[in-house]
Amino acid sequence: MTEIAGKAAVVTGGGSGIGMGLARELARQGARVGVADIKPDNAERVAAAIRAEGGEAIALVCDVTERSSIAAMRDAALAALGPVQLLFANAGATSFTPLLDMSDTDVDWIVQVNLMGVMNTTRAFLPGMIEAGGGHVCATASMAGLLPGWMPVHVPYSAAKMGIIGLMMNLAIEMRPHNVFTTSYCPGGVASGMKANNGSYRPEKFGGPEPVAEVQFTSGDTTHSSMAFYRPEDVAPMVLNAVRHNRPFVFDHADQRRLFAETYASVVEACYDDLEAWQAANGVPQGNPTGADLID
Numbered sequence: 001m002t003e004i005a006g007k008a009a010v011v012t013g014g015g016s017g018i019g020m021g022l023a024r025e026l027a028r029q030g031a032r033v034g035v036a037d038i039k040p041d042n043a044e045r046v047a048a049a050i051r052a053e054g055g056e057a058i059a060l061v062c063d064v065t066e067r068s069s070i071a072a073m074r075d076a077a078l079a080a081l082g083p084v085q086l087l088f089a090n091a092g093a094t095s096f097t098p099l100l101d102m103s104d105t106d107v108d109w110i111v112q113v114n115l116m117g118v119m120n121t122t123r124a125f126l127p128g129m130i131e132a133g134g135g136h137v138c139a140t141a142s143m144a145g146l147l148p149g150w151m152p153v154h155v156p157y158s159a160a161k162m163g164i165i166g167l168m169m170n171l172a173i174e175m176r177p178h179n180v181f182t183t184s185y186c187p188g189g190v191a192s193g194m195k196a197n198n199g200s201y202r203p204e205k206f207g208g209p210e211p212v213a214e215v216q217f218t219s220g221d222t223t224h225s226s227m228a229f230y231r232p233e234d235v236a237p238m239v240l241n242a243v244r245h246n247r248p249f250v251f252d253h254a255d256q257r258r259l260f261a262e263t264y265a266s267v268v269e270a271c272y273d274d275l276e277a278w279q280a281a282n283g284v285p286q287g288n289p290t291g292a293d294l295i296d
Helices: 017-028 040-052 067-081 104-132 155-178 194-201 232-244 254-282
Strands: 008-012 032-037 056-061 084-089 135-140 180-186 249-251
Touching: 008 017, 008 067, 008 104, 017 032, 017 040, 017 056, 017 084, 017 232, 032 040, 032 067, 040 056, 056 067, 067 084, 067 104, 084 104, 104 135, 104 155, 104 180, 135 155, 135 232, 155 180, 180 232, 232 249
Parallel strands: 008 032, 008 084, 032 056, 084 135, 135 180, 180 249
Antiparallel strands: none
């Protein structure tokens, strides 16, 4: 079990949307919260709301595409809150532009925020967790990462979010001796305002603020046209419940189980069927024909 009450927690992208919901729920459950955001006013607004409700919170400024900004944010959090054992690497950016219409800086922005932002934020806080005797990293991925064919016009985003899942799952093995656990949160539809507002968070080095392209789903697209979008404050308790129980994943739409079955149980299993049929007809290649071990 990962206890939340009495711990210090940091939430990146905490000034709005899912991050705001997580920050406020963490405070309700007794954590001291560092609300980190690229927009200082947003971070302070959430921290002030937590304090007004009787919780303990500070506002932190952080651009997760800059390692130096992450390090400064971490140092400020440690100075104000003490050892941070709960990290919610939540900051993200989206895009609804076809891949071939995206510029190099468009792609770089999406990958740097969503994947490298999580990677570098996690790296910054892990040594402190190990020194403190344990901790938990929860990274916001996406159902578009777990099921990359689920959301159209989302190529760099899906790639980056799928990378987060690989990062968290492999890190869990590496951190097991240190009592540090990981969770990948895969939102399946949360009314966070991300699509409409995240273009305003785009740093100058990636071209500066600009509107994010909209995508119109067809009337026959039942996967998305009927999708329910939950409020951040409603999904946050689900996420913290998974963190408390050290679950490797947390989802928020139980009805999307069928999408997992369609993506993996159907598609992947069919590929294994094809392979087994091919090997039955053509034989299985000789393993390690030179005698070399692949793993020491």
